[in-house]
Amino acid sequence: MFWRFLGRRGVMLLAAILIASFAIFGAMYLTPGSPIAALTGGKSISPEAVAALKARYHLDQPFLVQYWYWLTNALHGDLGTSITLRQDVSQLIAERAWITFALVAYAALLIVIFGIGLGIVAGLRTGWVDTSIVVISAAAAGIPSFIAAIVLLLVFSVLLGWFPAFGAGSGFGDVLWHLTLPAIALAVSAMAIVTRITRASVRQENAAEHVQTAISRGIPRRLVLTRHVLRNAAIPITTVTGITIASLIAISSVVDTAFGLGGLGQFLVRSAQSKDLAVVQGISLVLVIVFVVMNLIVDIIYAALDPRVKLGTRAS
Amino acid sequence: MINAADTAAPLLEVNRLTVDIDVDGEIRHILNGVSFTLKAGEALGLVGESGSGKSMTVKAIDRLLPRGARQGGSIRFRGRDIATFKGSEARRYCSEVAMVFQDPRVAINPVRKIGDFMTEAIVTNGGVSRREANRRAVDMLARLRIPDGARRLEQYPHELSGGLLQRVMIASTLLTEPKLLLADEPTTALDVSTQAEIMLILNDLRRDLGLAVIFITHDLELAGAICDGLAVMYAGEIVEQGPHVYEAPRHPYTVELMAARPDIERRVKRLPVLTYNLERHRALTAGVPAAAGEEQRR
Amino acid sequence: MTLFVAKPTGPRLPNAQRGRLGLGSAGVIALVIVILAAITAVVGVWITPHDPTAPNLSYAWIGPDATYWLGYDVQGRDVLSRVLAGARSSMLGPLVVVVVCMTIGVLLALVAAWHGGLIDTLVSSGMDILFAFPAILLAALAAAVFGAGLWPAVVALTIAYTPYVARLLRGAMLQARNQPYIAALEVQGASVPSIWFRHLLPNVLPLVVAQSTILFGYAMIDIAILSYLGLGIQPPAPDWGVMVSENQSGILQGYPLPAFAASVCIVAVVVSMNLLGERLLQASGGRR
Numbered sequence: 037m038f039w040r041f042l043g044r045r046g047v048m049l050l051a052a053i054l055i056a057s058f059a060i061f062g063a064m065y066l067t068p069g070s071p072i073a074a075l076t077g078g079k080s081i082s083p084e085a086v087a088a089l090k091a092r093y094h095l096d097q098p099f100l101v102q103y104w105y106w107l108t109n110a111l112h113g114d115l116g117t118s119i120t121l122r123q124d125v126s127q128l129i130a131e132r133a134w135i136t137f138a139l140v141a142y143a144a145l146l147i148v149i150f151g152i153g154l155g156i157v158a159g160l161r162t163g164w165v166d167t168s169i170v171v172i173s174a175a176a177a178g179i180p181s182f183i184a185a186i187v188l189l190l191v192f193s194v195l196l197g198w199f200p201a202f203g204a205g206s207g208f209g210d211v212l213w214h215l216t217l218p219a220i221a222l223a224v225s226a227m228a229i230v231t232r233i234t235r236a237s238v239r240q241e242n243a244a245e246h247v248q249t250a251i252s253r254g255i256p257r258r259l260v261l262t263r264h265v266l267r268n269a270a271i272p273i274t275t276v277t278g279i280t281i282a283s284l285i286a287i288s289s290v291v292d293t294a295f296g297l298g299g300l301g302q303f304l305v306r307s308a309q310s311k312d313l314a315v316v317q318g319i320s321l322v323l324v325i326v327f328v329v330m331n332l333i334v335d336i337i338y339a340a341l342d343p344r345v346k347l348g349t350r351a352s
Numbered sequence: 353m354i355n356a357a358d359t360a361a362p363l364l365e366v367n368r369l370t371v372d373i374d375v376d377g378e379i380r381h382i383l384n385g386v387s388f389t390l391k392a393g394e395a396l397g398l399v400g401e402s403g404s405g406k407s408m409t410v411k412a413i414d415r416l417l418p419r420g421a422r423q424g425g426s427i428r429f430r431g432r433d434i435a436t437f438k439g440s441e442a443r444r445y446c447s448e449v450a451m452v453f454q455d456p457r458v459a460i461n462p463v464r465k466i467g468d469f470m471t472e473a474i475v476t477n478g479g480v481s482r483r484e485a486n487r488r489a490v491d492m493l494a495r496l497r498i499p500d501g502a503r504r505l506e507q508y509p510h511e512l513s514g515g516l517l518q519r520v521m522i523a524s525t526l527l528t529e530p531k532l533l534l535a536d537e538p539t540t541a542l543d544v545s546t547q548a549e550i551m552l553i554l555n556d557l558r559r560d561l562g563l564a565v566i567f568i569t570h571d572l573e574l575a576g577a578i579c580d581g582l583a584v585m586y587a588g589e590i591v592e593q594g595p596h597v598y599e600a601p602r603h604p605y606t607v608e609l610m611a612a613r614p615d616i617e618r619r620v621k622r623l624p625v626l627t628y629n630l631e632r633h634r635a636l637t638a639g640v641p642a643a644a645g646e647e648q649r650r
Numbered sequence: 651m652t653l654f655v656a657k658p659t660g661p662r663l664p665n666a667q668r669g670r671l672g673l674g675s676a677g678v679i680a681l682v683i684v685i686l687a688a689i690t691a692v693v694g695v696w697i698t699p700h701d702p703t704a705p706n707l708s709y710a711w712i713g714p715d716a717t718y719w720l721g722y723d724v725q726g727r728d729v730l731s732r733v734l735a736g737a738r739s740s741m742l743g744p745l746v747v748v749v750v751c752m753t754i755g756v757l758l759a760l761v762a763a764w765h766g767g768l769i770d771t772l773v774s775s776g777m778d779i780l781f782a783f784p785a786i787l788l789a790a791l792a793a794a795v796f797g798a799g800l801w802p803a804v805v806a807l808t809i810a811y812t813p814y815v816a817r818l819l820r821g822a823m824l825q826a827r828n829q830p831y832i833a834a835l836e837v838q839g840a841s842v843p844s845i846w847f848r849h850l851l852p853n854v855l856p857l858v859v860a861q862s863t864i865l866f867g868y869a870m871i872d873i874a875i876l877s878y879l880g881l882g883i884q885p886p887a888p889d890w891g892v893m894v895s896e897n898q899s900g901i902l903q904g905y906p907l908p909a910f911a912a913s914v915c916i917v918a919v920v921v922s923m924n925l926l927g928e929r930l931l932q933a934s935g936g937r938r
Contacts, residue, residue: 052782059783060791067795178921180871182878182894183913190901201902246461249453252414253473253528254446263472264461271463286784290875294898304787305879308794316794320787328782343463343508 041339049332056324057110061103064313110321116314120307125318128303133322135204135299138211139288142219143226144281151227152273155234156266159242169231176228181287185221185294192217204297218291226280233276237269244268271342278334282327361431363564364390364413364532370424371408371417382408384588385425392531393562397575399609400585406568409585410534413566414451415442429532443477450525451534452554455541456517460509467505470524478528485527492523496553515546519553526557532564540570551578572598572613584609587633604628604636677929680922687919690734691741698731702888711905723908724897725886733911736888740916743800743883744869747807748862754808755815756858760846762816763823774820777813785810785872793881800873803882807872811865818861819854826853856930864927867920874916890916 090096094105109116115125158169193201205214241247242265250260289301296302300319307315339345371383383405390396398406411417413427415434427434429445437445453459460469470492471485480488490501496519498504509517518538525533535554539547555578558565569575575582576598583593584606592603601607605628612626695702700718709726712718720729762773789806796802826832827850835845876882877891885892893912901909 048778052779055779056782063791063795174925175921178867178917178924180874180916180920182875183917186894186898186901186906186909186913190906194902194904245453245455245458248416249451249459250461250472252416252446252451254443254477255472256476259476263464268461268463283784286786287875289786289790290879293879304790305881308790309798309880311794313794316791320791323784323787324782327784327787331781341463344510 038339042336045332045335049328052328053325056328057107057321058103060317060320060324061106062099064317065099065102067311067313106317110318115318115321118307118312118315120310120312120315125314128315129300129318129322132298132300132303135297136285136288136292136301138204139215139218139222139292139297139299140281140284142212142215143223143284143288146219146223147227147230147277147281151223151230152234152277154227155231155273156238158231158235159238159269160261166235170235173228173231173235177225177232179225179228181221181225181290182294184224185218185291188217188221189294202296204299214295215297218295218297221291221294222284222288226284230273230277230280234269234273237272238265241265241269271338274341275334275338278337279331282330282334285323285327285330361428362389363392363394363430365428365431366409366413366425367428368425369409369412369427371405371412372422372424373418374420374422382421382588383412386585386588386590387425388583388590388593390532390564390566392564393558394581395558395565395567395579397579397582398566398568398585399570399572399575399582404585405588406585407536408588410451410536410566410568413532414449414534415445416451447473447477447528448530449532449534450528450530451536452518452522452525452538454537456514456521457509457541460517460521462509464508465505466507466509466512466520469509470505470520470527473524473528488527489523492527493520496523498523513546514542515549518542518546518550522550522553522557526561530563532566533558534566536568537570538567554578572610586628587630591633605633674929676925680925683918683922684926687737687741687915687922690737692738694734694737698728698734700728700731702727702731702735703886705886711900711903713905713907720911721907723893724900729893729908729911732888732893733890733915736890736893736912737915739800739883739887740870740874740890741919743804743873744866746804747811747869747873748866750804750808751811751815751865752858752862754812755819756851756854758812758816759819759823759854760850762820763827764842764846764850770820773816777816780809780813783810786875789872789876789881793876798881798884800883803873803876807869811869815861815865819858822854822857823850826850856933860927860930860933862927863923863930867923867927870916870920870923 087096094102097105106116113126115129117123118125118128121128154169154173158166158173189201192199199217200214203214205211244264247260247264250264251257255263286301288299289305291297292299292301293305300323304316304319304323306312307319366386366388369383369386370381373380373382386405386409388396398409400406408417412423413434417423423435429449434445467486467489470489471480471482474480474488475482475485478485486502486505489505493501493504498516498519504512504520512520518541522538533554538554539550542550551574554565554567557563558578567575567579572582581593581595582597583590584597584601584603585591586605592601592606596602597606598610601610605626608626608628704727706722706726709722710724712722712726714721718728718730720733723729723732758773758777762770785807788810789803792802792806793799832845832849835849873882874891874894877889878895880895883889883892885896890912894909894916897905897908897912900906
């Protein structure tokens with residue numbers, strides 16, 4: 037049952053990635069302007085050289101054939117060459133990917149610890165603790181990551197000088213130090229969303245009748261909390277947290293740029309501005325795959341946590 | 353611990369029980385002095401309209417009052433005030449007084465297995481090993497005419513029908529060997545044929561195990577048929593109680609309630625509408641001890 | 651043991667505390683902020699005290715004075731004028747995204763919920779595949795293909811948000827469609843458009859309105875992000891996202907006011923929209 041579910045989701049995942057890759061390639065194909073001009077940097081060259089370039093990059097072939105070449109090359113790890121940097125795109129992505137993933141992982145950790153933690157506290161308490169968490173999270177949910185980034189920059193880098201304002205650093209401790217402000221900036225609004233969902237879920241489960249049943253049977257409060265309230269609230273919490281963390285992959289380009297970290301996000305933005313299409317295609321493909329895989333993982337965790345789920349759909 | 357004095361006392365004495373709840377700053381009187389006693393093995397039917405305080409009464413007995421509710425009066429179990437129970441005594445009380453909830457679909461945690469649900473109390477509080485608890489659970493299911501108990505324990509609530517689930521609920525309450533069963537409309541959420549089956553099971557168990565039972569129900573026929581006595585509630589009070597109520601009601605409200613039952617023998621164009629209302633109730637009870645003998649709270 | 655007897659007070663409706671609109675004091679403040687922002691978006695460009703695009707580098711980073719209430723920005727332009735003029739593009743982009751998204755979303759949801767079967771499956775799986783594209787990524791693609799600007803960003807966000815809207819509305823529409831009176835109308839021979847637009851649509855309208863305000867907030871953040879990244883509205887056009895981007899260097903140099911003025915505008919509108927959306931959602935939920 038579970039393996040069949042996994043198999044079906046795997047096929048859906050591949051279909052989604054295939055269609056996404058088609059869309060990514062198709063979008064680039066539609067780009068106004070001759071790819072030859074992009075390749076030569078606008079310099080005029082002989083017709084023979086143009087023909088040679090066309091043959092080399094399969095530009096004389098129909099669209100679907102070009103897509104096929106691109107896709108099979110991508111599967112072999114060849115994403116083409118950056119026209120601005122004159123380097124292998126796969127290589128360029130590999131050099132920068134760790135920064136993005138470290139940043140997202142750091143932010144994810146903050147979201148799980150503080151977002152869920154504060155949500156549970158607010159869900160179980162009433163009075164000022166709950167009220168202040170609710171008010172702060174409502175405000176924080178409206179703070180865009182780039183504004184969080186500049187506020188953190190101003191306060192903790194410029195005024196207090198506790199954290200660096202630029203770059204990703206090198207070596208574990210140094211990277212951690214460099215990535216702290218970016219990770220907080222990236223996590224702030226997501227944390228607020230997770231806190232609110234967690235609070236609502238804990239409240240809802242706490243009021244559920246099956247919790248009353250457990251209390252009426254004299255199950256100690258602590259066990260009622262872990263076995264029933266938190267166990268059941270974990271279902272919506274993990275789903276929302278997982279999807280939220282997956283969405284950070286794309287949003288990381290903002291803090292990446294604000295703090296000049298040099299990760300995939302900043303590279304994507306720069307390449308989009310300079311119309312370095314091979315790079316935009318490559319990064320888009322990588323990010324879409326990671327995003328889709330993370331969503332699949334969320335679905336699998338969801339199915340594992342909730343026995344009621346008909347293995348195959350996510351009840352939203 | 354059980355001495356002669358304990359067994360001589362009634363199993364349950366509810367004495368002038370009041371419950372007030374604060375709803376957005378407004379105090380609502382949910383129960384206004386409810387009194388009754390229940391001997392071991394006795395069955396009491398608690399009847400009345402929705403909102404008359406039936407559920408709140410059993411919730412108070414089960415110590416499940418909502419947060420912010422204020423309780424007055426006393427509830428004594430074997431002669432001792434249940435409000436004084438702490439720690440192990442409280443846990444023992446929980447195992448001796450069990451509640452069968454109205455809708456098993458929501459009263460059983462949907463994401464845990466039937467086995468976990470059934471054995472949770474005896475494993476956690478009774479110190480029974482999981483293996484032994486499972487064996488007992490299977491036995492108890494068999495007693496409730498559920499043959500393949502071992503398989504059921506591995507299933508999840510959504511895989512069982514409502515009637516089956518309610519039998520699981522009843523079986524699970526019996527595992528702690530209770531002396532008093534509180535059944536809050538145990539069949540309302542089920543279809544009609546299953547309702548009868550569940551009531552039959554509960555009635556048999558009551559006889560076999562010598563359980564005292566408080567039934568909350570809207571079904572007067574059913575309550576009259578299986579209970580030793582009825583208590584009729586209105587506006588947070590018991591207006592009339594005793595073994596006579598079903599056959600020979602005296603209080604005007606009970607008389608009307610009995611007359612309003614549909615009868616298959618007798619065809620009527622339209623069921624009678626109750627004329628008894630709060631004003632009549634207030635006028636009737638002002639200064640006068642109610643038929644059941646409670647003192648009015650003033 | 652008898653507890654005190656309290657005098658019964660009159661019934662206090664939850665709405666009594668929230669005023670006639672059911673918004674509460676925070677909701678009223680939010681509504682005022684949104685209305686002010688909307689008015690500024692319309693008339694802002696005409697009421698600027700100074701030219702919002704005329705640079706004067708010798709005044710760069712100078713603080714507020716009597717005629718320049720919010721001081722000068724990185725290029726010596728009047729910050730207040732740029733804030734006022736920037737309201738238009740900052741509000742217009744999200745508005746277009748929301749209107750187009752909701753229109754497409756409602757139509758897709760109607761078609762999917764009405765026909766069910768294969769059409770529903772096609773629409774739903776199409777939406778599922780679009781989910782694979784995060785909004786920012788789609789916008790980066792659009793900027794790479796069509797060049798950076800407000801409209802590629804708006805198109806990208808519309809494509810990215812539509813699946814969410816369609817999925818949400820499809821559920822609500824399905825619920826409305828399965829109500830017995832819709833079947834009764836069908837049997838009576840009511841025309842399909844009349845059932846759609848006179849019965850199904852009004853049913854989900856409160857949800858559409860509530861979701862629109864929430865979506866507006868998201869769109870505003872995302873468009874500001876894109877302008878900040880240089881993939882949206884291009885400087886020197888006055889726009890709140892652009893202002894944050896241009897004046898970010900001022901923060902590191904100790905002149906945070908220009909960037910913060912724009913940030914405050916964005917956050918105020920977004921938080922207000924979210925609050926209004928939540929209140930509307932509660933109100934529409936309470937009515938069902």
